Amino acid sequence: xxxxxxxxxxxxxxxxxxxxxxxxxxxxxxxxxxxxxxxxxxxxxxxxxxxxxxxxxxxxxxxxxxxxxxxxxxxxxxxxxxxxxxxxxxxxxxxxxxxxxx
Numbered sequence: 834x835x836x837x838x839x840x841x842x843x844x845x846x847x848x849x850x851x852x853x854x855x856x857x858x859x860x861x862x863x864x865x866x867x868x869x870x871x872x873x874x875x876x877x878x879x880x881x882x883x884x885x886x887x888x889x890x891x892x893x894x895x896x897x898x899x900x901x902x903x904x905x906x907x908x909x910x911x912x913x914x915x916x917x918x919x920x921x922x923x924x925x926x927x928x929x930x931x932x933x934x935x
Contacts, residue, residue, distance in 0.1 A: 837884040843898055846870065846878045855880060855890065866892035873897060 844857030846864075853870055855862040855878070864870070864880065870892070877898040882891045896903050 839881060839883055839893070840890075841879060841881045842890070843877065843879045846873050846876055846895075848874060860888070862888055862890040864890050864892055864895075866895055870895045 842855060842857050842862065844855040844862075847854050847856055849861070849863065851863055853864040853866060853874075855864055865882075865885070866880075870878075873895065878895055879898050879902070880890065880892050880895045881902070882893045885891050894903055
């Protein structure tokens with residue numbers, strides 16, 4: 834199933850059989866989030882992210898409910914990795930070209 838549009842949910846963060854869960858409005862979302870979210874276990878939280886599957890939620894951010902949303906990270910790891918792969922390819926290409934000419 835493709836990822837849905839960005840959503841913002843509020844609920845209580847709990848430990849479930851498959852990891853962290855968000856109990857929200859009578860429903861339960863299985864969260865895909867980083868380790869840092871464990872510090873908020875048992876608290877009311879807000880999460881932003883995208884729905885994936887029936888009740889899976891891929892979190893972009895998680896923070897205590899009632900507090901301002903944290904700013905988006907300006908560091909884009911996917912872009913950094915893509916630039917690294919392209920840069921490595923260009924270096925290998927030019928080194929191969931120099932090796933043939935030399």
